[in-house]
Amino acid sequence: xxxxxxxxxxxxxxxxxxxxLRCDPISGHTALYWYRQSLGQGPEFLIYFQGTxxxxxxxxxxDRFFAVRPEGSVSTLKIQxxxxxxxxxxxxxxxxxxxxxxxxxxxxxxxxVL
Amino acid sequence: RKEVEQDPGxxxxxEGATVAFNCTYSNSASQSFFWxxxxxxxxxxxxxxxxxxxxxxxxxxxxxNRASQYISLLIRDSKLSxxxxxxxxxxxxxTYKYIFGTGTRLKVLA
Numbered sequence: 723x724x725x726x727x728x729x730x731x732x733x734x735x736x737x738x739x740x741x742x743l744r745c746d747p748i749s750g751h752t753a754l755y756w757y758r759q760s761l762g763q764g765p766e767f768l769i770y771f772q773g774t775x776x777x778x779x780x781x782x783x784x785d786r787f788f789a790v791r792p793e794g795s796v797s798t799l800k801i802q803x804x805x806x807x808x809x810x811x812x813x814x815x816x817x818x819x820x821x822x823x824x825x826x827x828x829x830x831x832x833x834x835v836l
Numbered sequence: 837r838k839e840v841e842q843d844p845g846x847x848x849x850x851e852g853a854t855v856a857f858n859c860t861y862s863n864s865a866s867q868s869f870f871w872x873x874x875x876x877x878x879x880x881x882x883x884x885x886x887x888x889x890x891x892x893x894x895x896x897x898x899x900x901n902r903a904s905q906y907i908s909l910l911i912r913d914s915k916l917s918x919x920x921x922x923x924x925x926x927x928x929x930x931t932y933k934y935i936f937g938t939g940t941r942l943k944v945l946a
Contacts, residue, residue, distance in 0.1 A: 746907035753932070755933075755934070757936070762844070762938075763938055763939075764840075764924070764936035764937050764938045764939045765840075765880060765936045766924050766936070767928075767933050767934065767935055767936070770932065772932075775852070777931070777932070778928075778931050778932070778933045780928075780933070781933065801922055807942050809888055812878060813880075821868075821932060823868050823885060823927065823934060824870075824882045824884075824885075825879070825880075825882065825934065827879035828879060829878075829879055830879060
């Protein structure tokens with residue numbers, strides 16, 4: 723389909739491992755957002771890109787988290803030395819521009835750290 | 837104080853009822869406000885934007901009160917299909933990062 727695609731849909735890993743989560747936004751959308759959501763909570767902002775550059779990464783919890791969008795389309799969220807507290811659904815959203823507030827979300831990548 | 841606060845509910849209402857949710861935000865410089873809907877185990881989807889003058893979309897009415905820093909969502913004639921979590925969203929001032937509240941769960945009962 724033409725929606726936001728996220729892979730993998732599920733990822734189980736062990737504490738201390740490295741994980742990459744991929745987001746393929748809607749074609750032509752310049753803005754891309756990463757959120758994470760824990761059970762019973764709203765989506766927690768991590769970072770957003772406008773084009774290739776990270777416009778605001780203030781939500782990344784620590785330096786184990788890093789995200790890239792090298793060509794202004796696909797983005798990868800990278801988590802080093804995973805911890806059990808990183809377990810959550812990681813949501814990616816794209817938007818035609820940053821100022822519309824209309825975010826089109828993917829179905830998310832559920833990360834479980836054992 | 838959280839940047840965006842909502843009563844988590846749940847709100848259990850009978851079909852046909854009118855229900856209202858409020859959401860407060862902490863930063864008076866925020867300029868953009870939205871309501872999103874999230875069904876169980878699904879991704880959030882935009883329900884409506886919230887304009888200064890208030891706006892209506894069918895059975896849904898959204899209002900903004902800048903003086904008291906809250907936004908509201910009113911749902912009239914509730915349907916079973918309205919059962920979901922309603923998320924309040926506010927932009928961080930000076931940025932286009934969108935901050936979500938924890939959501940308010942609504943269950944419409946037959």
